[in-house]
Amino acid sequence: MIINKFGGASIKDLQALEQMVSICKTQIHQGVIVVSAMGKMTNLLEMLTINYVNGQPFETFLNEFVSFHQTFLNKLFEPNHLVFSHFQELIHTLETKLSKKPGLNFDFEYDQIVPFGELVSSRIVHAYQNLKGVQSQWVDIRNVLKTDATYREGNVDWVLTTGLVSKQFNNFSGQLYLTQGFIGSDRNGLMTTLGREGSDFTAAILANCLDAEKVVVWKDVPGIMCADPDWIPNADKIEKLSYTDAIELSYYGAKVIHPKTIKPLQNKSIPLQVRSFYDLENQGTLIAAFDNLVLAPxxxxxxxxxxxxxxxxxxxxxxxxxxxxxxxxxxxxxxxxxxxxxxxxxxxxxxxxxxxxxxxxxxxxxxxxxxxxxxxxxxxxxxxxxxxxxxxxxxxxxxxxxxxxxxxxxxxxx
Known part of the structure; x- marks a missing residue:
């Protein structure tokens, strides 16, 4: 089983979504697909949450969130498609939450609002994949990825999560599953998140629980670079990284990998491949148990x-x-x-x-x-x-x- 993760840039617009579906058709035939919120929707929902908690108007942010996805839906599906019902149900749940007075714990309120980005995007991507002939089973990750009640930085309950994940994703032979990154739930069923950019971590958790063959993270960059090309234009791609170097780089703030992603993979010697979403000939960067690699700064x-x-x-x-x-x-x-x-x-x-x-x-x-x-x-x-x-x-x-x-x-x- 291979875990494939697509970030927000991979589904930010219709062109990107078409490219994702094309990749799924040609390269992904079984395993698990993990998706993030579309484009900058997480940022938008964060601003909504700040205003909501502070008693400031948030309707503009909510309307933009709804409008962005409604435009997607109208362009992709016939009006009677089931995905509209799923979308309206999620928006109704979000609006019901926002109609109530916020509590004093900002982190808790954040985790009850921001995950709607992933929930909505996964419904749209799943429906469009199936429409284009990529058959997959939609899974609500909240039912299987369990954390404690540390909101915005949920600590994974590995024993409980491993059992639930193994039971849910039980068809390794030919089934393709699609689920959400970044989010989970505590023992009371309340939503939690794994930290900003936590969808990579979700993929690593699933890989560890399922003893996956590999994790592939699809990005809008050629792989892991020696520096951000926008900052240092002549930065080179790193072909291979050891787990140790990858952990160090993510700890120090390398944006390509979530800091918690590597350890669950290293514990079971599961390779992580960071690949270009646009250049399929490029094999990207491979992170595995390499020794004695010589790296440039x-x-x-x-x-x-x-x-x-x-x-x-x-x-x-x-x-x-x-x-x-x-x-x-x-x-x-x-x-x-x-x-x-x-x-x-x-x-x-x-x-x-x-x-x-x-x-x-x-x-x-x-x-x-x-x-x-x-x-x-x-x-x-x-x-x-x-x-x-x-x-x-x-x-x-x-x-x-x-x-x-x-x-x-x-x-x-x-």
């Missing part, structure tokens, strides 16, 4: 970073108990640290800008420490770094913080 840029510097109010040393307390506050607000550095009297961290979590964490830290912060910044990571590689990214930039090890150099830049 790889550049990773994370934008919208906040550098937070923390020091005791009495200028005493930063001790273990201070660090434990600081990390307790960060964990409470579900903030992931991208880089950390400490001196005798201060502790600095770099984190993603987050409109609700970071300000709240800073306010709590200020009750106990002197806190200063700078934003917006960039965090540049160079794996397999060399002096000329460092100069390429730091020239004419203000370096606020830098950190080096044998294989990695990192810079916080303004």
């Amino acid at each position: 790889v550049y990773i840029k994370k934008e919208k970073q906040v550098l937070v510097s923390i020091r005791p109010n009495d200028l005493s040393f930063i001790m273990e108990e201070n660090l434990s307390h600081i990390f307790g506050i960060l964990a409470k607000h579900q903030i992931r640290v991208n880089l950390m550095q400490n001196s005798a009297i201060s502790f600095s961290i770099t984190v993603d800008t987050n409109m609700d979590r970071v300000p709240n964490a800073i306010e709590e830290l200020k009750k106990h420490y002197e806190v200063k912060y700078n934003e917006p910044l960039e965090l540049i990571t160079i794996r397999h770094h060399k002096p000329d590689a460092e100069r390429l990214v730091t020239v004419n930039r203000e370096v606020l913080l830098e950190q080096r090890s044998r294989s990695v150099a990192r810079f916080v830049l303004r």
